[in-house]
Every structure is written in C-alpha cells, then in structure tokens.
Amino acid sequence: MNLIAHEVNENQRSIEEICICCGSFQIHTQHPLFHGGICTPCTENFLETFFLYDEDGFPAFCTICCSGKTLLMCDDPTCNRCYCLECLDVLVSPGTAEKIKAMNTWLCFMCVPLSSNGLLKRKKRWRAKLKCFYDQESNHLEIYQPLSPWERKPINVLSLFDNITTEMKNLGFLGSSLGDGRLIYLDDVTNVLRTDVKGWGPFDFIFGSTPPVGNSYEHPPAWYFYQYHRILQYGIPLESSQRPFFWMFVDNLVLEKEDRETASRFFKTEAVTIHREHAETVQNAVILWSNIPSVKR
Template sequence: MGSQENSSCPKALGTWDLETLDSSSPDSASHLEEQWPKPSPSLNDEDSMDVVLEDSGEIRSLASPPPGREIIRYEVTVNRRNIEDICLCCGSLQVHTQHPLFEGGICASCKDTFLETIFLYDEDGHQSYCSICCSGHTLFICESPDCTRCYCFECVDILVGPGTSERINAMACWVCFLCLPFTRSGLLQRRKRWRHQLKAFHDLEGASPLEMYKPVSAWKRQPVQVLSLFGNIEKELESLGFLERGSGSEGGRLKYLEDVTNVVRRDVERWGPFDLVYGSTQPLGRSCDRCPGWYMFQFHRILQYARPHPGSQRPFFWLFVDSLLLTEDDQVTTTRFLQMEPVTLQNIRGRVLQNAVRVWSNIPGLKSKHLALTPKEQQSLEGQVRTRAKMASQKDDPLVKNCLLPLREYFKYFSQNPLPLY
C-alpha cells in the first residue's frame, strides 16, 4: 500500500514527461487519460493497476456548511465557488496567493507553513509532510522510485473523494498526483509547469535573499559532480544514492582536496563543472596547525571559482559546515562572505545532545527546520565543545546527510543504494 508503513513496490513504474503533458492540448491529455489503465473495482486484487482514484462527483446535500476542511468540497460542489478562492490547506476563504503545486488558493498562515516544510525530509528520503497541506500525521508515500512526495489521508479524502484513503491503502503500489500522466483527480488538479510555479512561489513569498532552483524532472536528472574540501563526503553521498559505487564518471564524480593553498581558478575549471561544493572546519578533537577561519576563507575562494557563469540555469549548491570552532567574530565574517545566516543542527538522542554543527548553505529546507538557539542552549553547546575536544574526534556524518537529502529533487538517485541512512 502507499502509506509510510508500506513494503517496497513490487512493480516497475514507467517514467512520464509531465512537463510536456502539462503543456499539451486538451485532446492530447484526454487521449492519454483514456490509454491509462483504470483502477480495478476489486480493492483486494493485488494485480490491479494502482493509479489515482477519480472522485465520483457526488454532491452532499447539506443544509449548512460542514466544519473544518470539508467546507472545501461544499463550497466547490454546492456553492460553485472557484477552488482558487479557497485555501487548499485549511479551507479558509481569506486567500493570500495560489498554491504552487495544485489549483487552489493558500492563505497567509498556510503559506508560511508551506515555505517552512516543503523541503523537509525524513531519514527515509521522503518528505516529512503532505505536499498539499504541509501537515498531516499519517501519510501515503509515492512509490515511484524518483519521487519523494507524501500525502495525508485527510487531503485525499476531501480533495479526491470520500473513501479514497481506504482505496489507496488497499493498493499494492501507488503513484502520486504529481507523477500520474493525467492532471485531474476529483477536485485535485495539478498545475501546469508546477516546478516553475514552485520556484516562483518560493522566490516571491520566501524570506531567503537567495533564489531557489527549479526542481528537475526525474527523467532529466544527471549524476551529481561534487568538489569536497577538507573533508571527504564520498561515503555519505554513496549511502544516499547520489554516487554509484564503482561506476566512474557515469555514476557521479567526487573530487576531494584536503589542502587548497596552491589551487587556482584554472584548476577548478579544469576539474569541473561541479554541482555541489562542500567544505568544513576540521573535526573537533583533531589537531591542526591552521586556525578555523582559514577553512572558511579558502572555502569562499574556491566557491567563487566553482560557481556557474552568470545567467546559468543549472542548479548549483554549496554547503559549509563548522564543527563549532569558529569564534563569534569568525561567524559574523562567514555570514558576510557567504551572504547567508548560519543554522545550528543538533543530533539529539534520548534528550541527550550527541553532536552539533553550524551550517551555511543554499540547499533548500535547512533554514526552516532548525530555529535559532536560545542563550541557554548556546551555553550548553559551548560546554559540549569543551567536552568533545577532550575526546576522540567525532564525525558529523548524520548531520551532513540530513543536509543533503533535498538534493534528490535535482540529481539522479541510484536506487541500489537504499535509504534509510542508518
């Protein structure tokens, strides 16, 4: 079935050019929908083709509007209100703008929640919240190997049709509303060129000074090319499925440099182009002749060499990790050079702080998941630094992995390297 407790999908799923389909004529779209196999009426048939379930179109005869989000269906089917005038996330009629993925509105409060959660991922590699309402407790996950989207029970029952969650739950393998070749499922209508819409939504409504790159269609994603400075993240990338073991350049490529003192621009241009530049201060507990600030300045220098030419639409990401070694003045300088406020990531197990790092990055989703530290938390971390400095060097691998998860929207994923991370 398609819930988060599901087993692996037993069927191979085809790849469809949704950007092309979304821009096609109505006649072409109708033809595709006719060719797509209809779901079997037998919900217990394991061999049925598991696709979206269309709404029956039945209109409830209610004397008054229903409570909660059920008002969405009531307003559209009974009052004939345009769904663009209703918030898909909560049912409010106070619409701030349009939902970027599906036809419908979104209110100011839900817009903020959407921006904070749409690029958050769990350790299984799928998104943490529903792609429609950016909430939800129990989620269906799309079982297309190239998709990371999830949908909550409430959204599919309200927007697709009552009982849809039960029918999806009975399926052996389910693909989501952004992966199907046809665009409408009940009241849920996928937007044309939704990847462009998502980028435009983020650029217009987001608080970040940096623009977001448009997510790349699964069939257009290429293996990632990585420049790793001062710390080798090859194993992390392999475990996440971004690098294919033993495949050479065809399965992604990583260039690792421990000392960049003599590296000049022509060297980086000859090794590149790169999609991701990673750098870090030395791990705590490891002796080093260089001050922590040296790592930041060298990272910034090499980053300028690796950046794509102005006007390039190719997604380019960077990530600088500080193992809590930079002084306050160094942190201010780093923020000024990288033009990005830091985020503190904490590894907490059993309410005990195991590890922490500060991160500067343009990878989407990091900023919203981790709030600024309180003075008490900052004091606790400083004590943790002193304690850890006396111990053997501790790795930041789990925290770095969590930072890289959103890149599945942009680069090829090799499924033989399974998630979860641990």
C-alpha cells in the same frame, strides 16, 4: 486539521485564515495552488518537499500539504501528483479517499476542468502563483527542474578540509549503475589557483568544513571559511549556466560568533543549525550554510 470544515461551515471563518495543510490559524501566507492559508512551518515544508521525487520518478509527498503517509496518485501519466487520505477527506468531503480507491481511473484536482471540490478550490494561473511563491519564500535559492531516474547521473564533488567520499557513496551520489562519480579531496588549499579549480572541474557540489571540536588544526578556525569561500568563487558556474550546482560549508562549532556573522554576509544566506538526534559525542550539532533548498530537513 479535522476542524477546518467546522471552522469554515459552522463558524463562517474564511479558509484564507486557516492553514489548509495543518489547520493552524497562524497564517504566514497563502497556499500557491489552492485557496487557503499556509502557516510558517508548513510553508517551509512545502518549499523543501514539493519538488522531491521518489526513486521511481514520482512525487514523494501530498500536493496539498507536502506530507502524508498513504498517498493516492493521479492516473494522468503527464501529472502523477499525489494526495494524502487526510487532505482528501477533510478538504473535499468525508469518504472521498475510499471513493477514489474504488475508481479504475482517477484524474486529480489539478487535471479536471472543475476547479472547486468541497473546500478544495484550485487557483487560476496556479503555475505563475507557484513560481511567485518560491521567488518570495525560498530566500532566492535556485530551484532546478527535477530529473527522472533515467536522466540522473553521478556527480563531481570537490571536498575541502574533510574527505566525504564515504558519505557521498552511502548516499548514492558517487557510485551507481549509471557510472562512478568523481570526488577530489583537498586538505591544504593555500596554493590552489583559479586555473587549478577550473581544470579539475566542472563540479556539481563543493563541500567544506571547519575541523571538529577537539581536533588539532594548523590554522585559525576562520581561515577555513575564508579559504572555502575563495575556492567556491572559482568553482561556481557562470550565471548563464543552466547546470545545477550546489555548495555547503559546515562549522563544527569552532567559529566565533563574529566569524559566523561574516560567513552569512559572504554566503548571502543565513546559517542553519542541525541537531543530531542520536549523537554519541559531546558535539551534537553543526552550523551550516548552503544553497540546497531542503537543507533545513
């Protein structure tokens, strides 16, 4: 990334030909907020992290690269966007981060009238470009408005074939100071009707999975996928609903290739393979389908 300024100023390379997040020349598209390119890995990272907020309700990553370990925050209470030290020193000018640290009040590059700061040039109509960026790149997954900590509530979960109560509690989705969420676990859904699901709901998250490798199961592996998809249709909110809703189906490597391709068609999204870095069992990966934008992470 340190070579970006050299490539633009010395080699006369257009900044649209360089990923302003990492310095790569393998450009996938253009950055939605600032003039400059963005490569495929950084595009995926941007999609997954730009709207992530920390426990205090502030953006968790750099506005430019959506990464960064040490961040400086805009002092405008209506903004609070963050910028990492490397992006500031590379794209604006060396020493910019230290200058900002010394300021009592700092308004960021999205707030000040000046649109150009070194190599960092804010785009006009960036809000429309940001929406277009997500519409084109996020596989049409719904992006919901992030909630501040005091607006968050525990969620209602429907878990099929695998009781994930412990996992959901550990992640803080069921038990919290705001009250207890609710999880309904169903192992046999053969006789479950639409009226049953409607009566138990509404649900915020519907989860399902095939049995783990090595476990005995009563039905063929594909049965779990078809039954999950059937129940999912019962629990999905109407298109006119503004209530956030998420789903996930996990295959523990028991579905055949043809069944996985069928699942992708039914779910209208491609499967993602998640590797477990410290798996203690032979099975060190799972395949999943979900509408959660950051699922690849």
